[in-house]
Amino acid sequence: xxxxxxxxxxxxxxxxxxxxxxxxxxxxxxxxxxxxxxxxxxxxxxxxxxxxxxxxxxxxxxxxxxxxxxxxxxxxxxxxxxxxxxxxxxxxxxxxxxxxxxxxxxxxxxxxxxxxxxxxxxxxxxxxxxxxxxxxxxxxxxxxxxxxxxxxxxxxxxxxxxxxxxxxxxxxxxxxxxxxxxxxxxxxxxxxxxxxxxxxxxxxxxxxxxxxxxxxxxxxxxxxxxxxxxxxxxxxxxxxxxxxxxxxxxxxxxxxxxxxxxxxxxxxxxx
Amino acid sequence: xxxxxxxxxxxxxxxxxxxxxxxxxxxxxxxxxxxxxxxxxxxxxxxxxxxxxxxxxxxxxxxxxxxxxxxxxxxxxxxxxxxxxxxxxxxxxxxxxxxxxxxxxxxxxxxxxxxxxxxxxxxxxxxxxxxxxxxxxxxxxxxxxxxxxxxxxxxxxxxxxxx
Numbered sequence: 103x104x105x106x107x108x109x110x111x112x113x114x115x116x117x118x119x120x121x122x123x124x125x126x127x128x129x130x131x132x133x134x135x136x137x138x139x140x141x142x143x144x145x146x147x148x149x150x151x152x153x154x155x156x157x158x159x160x161x162x163x164x165x166x167x168x169x170x171x172x173x174x175x176x177x178x179x180x181x182x183x184x185x186x187x188x189x190x191x192x193x194x195x196x197x198x199x200x201x202x203x204x205x206x207x208x209x210x211x212x213x214x215x216x217x218x219x220x221x222x223x224x225x226x227x228x229x230x231x232x233x234x235x236x237x238x239x240x241x242x243x244x245x246x247x248x249x250x251x252x253x254x255x256x257x258x259x260x261x262x263x264x265x266x267x268x269x270x271x272x273x274x275x276x277x278x279x280x281x282x283x284x285x286x287x288x289x290x291x292x293x294x295x296x297x298x299x300x301x302x303x304x305x306x307x308x309x310x311x312x313x314x315x316x317x318x319x320x321x322x323x324x325x326x327x328x329x330x331x332x333x334x335x336x337x338x339x340x341x342x343x344x345x346x347x348x349x350x351x352x353x354x355x356x357x358x359x360x361x362x363x364x365x366x367x368x369x370x371x372x373x
Numbered sequence: 374x375x376x377x378x379x380x381x382x383x384x385x386x387x388x389x390x391x392x393x394x395x396x397x398x399x400x401x402x403x404x405x406x407x408x409x410x411x412x413x414x415x416x417x418x419x420x421x422x423x424x425x426x427x428x429x430x431x432x433x434x435x436x437x438x439x440x441x442x443x444x445x446x447x448x449x450x451x452x453x454x455x456x457x458x459x460x461x462x463x464x465x466x467x468x469x470x471x472x473x474x475x476x477x478x479x480x481x482x483x484x485x486x487x488x489x490x491x492x493x494x495x496x497x498x499x500x501x502x503x504x505x506x507x508x509x510x511x512x513x514x515x516x517x518x519x520x521x522x523x524x525x526x527x528x529x530x531x532x533x534x535x536x
Binding site: 127128129130131132133134135147151152165167171172173174175227229231234248249250251252253254255256257258259260261262303305319320321322323324326336337 | 411412413414415416417418421422423424426427428429459461465466468469470471472474479481489491497498499501510512514516520522523524525526527528529530531532533534535536
């Protein structure tokens with residue numbers, strides 16, 4: 103049984119990298135979010151889904167959410183005391199792994215919090231990415247009186263690692279839901295307000311009267327404590343836009359595994 | 374089966390389930406091992422950002438490759454060869470919202486102290502995953518009027534950010 107499941111993984115991973123012969127570095131990361139609210143640590147799985155061996159580096163970085171929901175990287179010199187504290191509290195290993203194709207590796211994450219740590223939410227972002235092979239410029243690329251250009255992408259994934267201490271509360275509100283049309287392009291836009299000592303995280307759902315299935319749903323939407331309001335917009339197709347227009351209920355819900363609690367709900371007419 | 378192999382097998386089954394269902398966390402049982410299905414993400418790079426070959430003509434200028442892969446070549450330059458935008462496929466749980474970040478510009482060097490800069494642009498700054506999602510990265514290369522001929526190399530970083 104176990105063997106057959108392993109075989110399924112091999113099959114799926116094979117289809118994932120059959121798209122092209124490329125420089126090494128394709129990767130799979132699971133889970134995509136980590137919350138530590140006790141002394142216990144956890145594990146994140148990193149898998150090489152490329153067709154060739156690759157070396158991956160795991161690191162921690164600081165990112166701050168802006169009013170548009172972008173996660174901007176912050177250098178350690180510009181860290182707030184709480185951000186610097188977050189970097190110091192997280193332990194993780196290994197930090198550099200060489201993986202054969204389809205070889206998973208678990209990265210252990212631990213928490214070393216000082217006893218007098220003030221209540222609050224602390225956060226870092228864990229970055230997984232491959233270290234590229236030096237790509238030699240071959241002779242065929244040399245051109246007389248010309249330039250040959252090799253730009254190698256270094257690509258990866260970041261996931262938030264969140265530490266919570268104490269009984270932290272937050273509330274949120276949804277406002278200004280509307281359709282924004284720019285030429286042929288339509289976006290569902292809204293503004294999310296947040297108050298309290300912690301972030302909110304969940305799914306945005308739009309329900310239409312008389313329909314049990316949501317007309318629109320987007321998961322994995324966070325509002326982090328550094329912002330009290332964020333604008334969010336989702337590109338949608340014309341059919342979805344037509345279905346959304348008119349009276350609607352908009353909900354912001356926690357993910358089911360976090361309890362599925364309603365964070366915010368509003369009724370509006372989408373125009 | 375030693376401990377290490379056992380762990381690998383469990384991780385394998387966890388990922389297999391995650392891939393097959395694309396589901397969020399849930400619990401299941403697998404013989405003696407309890408497994409949790411994890412939300413996962415995979416990022417694959419399927420094409421490079423290629424500017425083709427540039428011959429220096431009457432002066433400097435820029436060579437741009439759009440996120441669709443189309444080239445715009447300054448009249449002062451002679452551009453040949455195939456151009457492509459870099460393409461990245463992102464697969465993860467359906468409906469998840471992810472951000473995409475990259476630097477605004479990068480420096481290329483020929484290893485002998487000669488540099489060029491390129492600006493970098495992405496086709497999307499965020500995606501709501503729908504099953505087969507991708508984004509493309511294009512750029513604009515600034516060739517100096519007295520740019521020394523040679524092979525220039527550089528790197529650019531792209532990250533898919535979960536909230």
